Amino acid sequence: MRTRHPHRAPPDVRFSEPGSPLLAVENLEVRYGGIRALKGISLHVCRGEVVALIGSNGAGKTTTLRTLVRLVQPAAGTLRYAGEELTTIGTEQVIERGVSLVPEGRAIFPNLTVRENLELGAFLHRDKTTIAESLHDVEQLFPRLGERMAQEGGTLSGGEQQMLAIGRAMMGRPSLLLLDEPSLGIAPKLARQIFEAIRAIAAAGVTVLVVEQNTRLALEVASRGYVLRTGEIAREGSSKELLADPMVREAYLGA
Numbered sequence: 001m002r003t004r005h006p007h008r009a010p011p012d013v014r015f016s017e018p019g020s021p022l023l024a025v026e027n028l029e030v031r032y033g034g035i036r037a038l039k040g041i042s043l044h045v046c047r048g049e050v051v052a053l054i055g056s057n058g059a060g061k062t063t064t065l066r067t068l069v070r071l072v073q074p075a076a077g078t079l080r081y082a083g084e085e086l087t088t089i090g091t092e093q094v095i096e097r098g099v100s101l102v103p104e105g106r107a108i109f110p111n112l113t114v115r116e117n118l119e120l121g122a123f124l125h126r127d128k129t130t131i132a133e134s135l136h137d138v139e140q141l142f143p144r145l146g147e148r149m150a151q152e153g154g155t156l157s158g159g160e161q162q163m164l165a166i167g168r169a170m171m172g173r174p175s176l177l178l179l180d181e182p183s184l185g186i187a188p189k190l191a192r193q194i195f196e197a198i199r200a201i202a203a204a205g206v207t208v209l210v211v212e213q214n215t216r217l218a219l220e221v222a223s224r225g226y227v228l229r230t231g232e233i234a235r236e237g238s239s240k241e242l243l244a245d246p247m248v249r250e251a252y253l254g255a
């Protein structure tokens, strides 16, 4: 897969080296009325990494991703992406800078064809050559979508719809891909294929932050992870460390 971004100006050099932080969240706090959904969390994702954010229902995972793309307003904290403070810009500008969110529950257009759904993801790229290249890349990534281009999105299986949602995000040629529970409600075989695709996306140079309740699957693909528990980071470490951690094993791996 190609990952050229000819339209994008190079970001701040300190943030453009491999291994440097692309995303840095510090002391992020989010409130919904009286509820503190995030109680001052800090995390970072380096360029080229796959990082997992794991935790049970209600831990604050979706809130974290929605705050990053400026759909939720933080009460406190800083969000830096490629050296820029995200709280000073809006959702559209965050997307223009190369951040793409695949939301929980997928949200594809059921009455549009697979091809039309994918083309909608390319709204930042009007030239036909780039769109054709991106479509080709997505077909390589998900051959099942390639076989179903003319089919309506709503007729796809849950797993195929998740592939479509990820494919649509990839049509925007993001630098940072945010995924909200890509394996939720999906047959294990397709969930595995989706995580293999995430691995391929990362290998092509896209940085990934993936939220999951399927801890094992997420940590098999991610190199590092954070455990979010009721709005706080309870653990962080390499995937290997987390998979061996007694608390993680008991609470999240059913050991």
Ligand SMILES: Nc1ncnc2c1ncn2[C@@H]1O[C@H](COP(=O)(O)OP(=O)(O)O)[C@@H](O)[C@H]1O
Pocket: 032, 035, 037, 055, 056, 057, 058, 059, 060, 061, 062, 063, 064
């Ligand atoms: N729009 C909202 N209004 C009020 N409370 C919310 C809203 N969204 C989420 N919450 C609450 O914030 C907490 C974190 O939710 P969420 O980020 O969706 O968790 P997760 O994605 O880890 O399941 C939960 O207690 C949830 O009920």
Ligand SMILES: [Mg+2]
Pocket: 061, 062, 063, 104
């Ligand atoms: Mg959620």
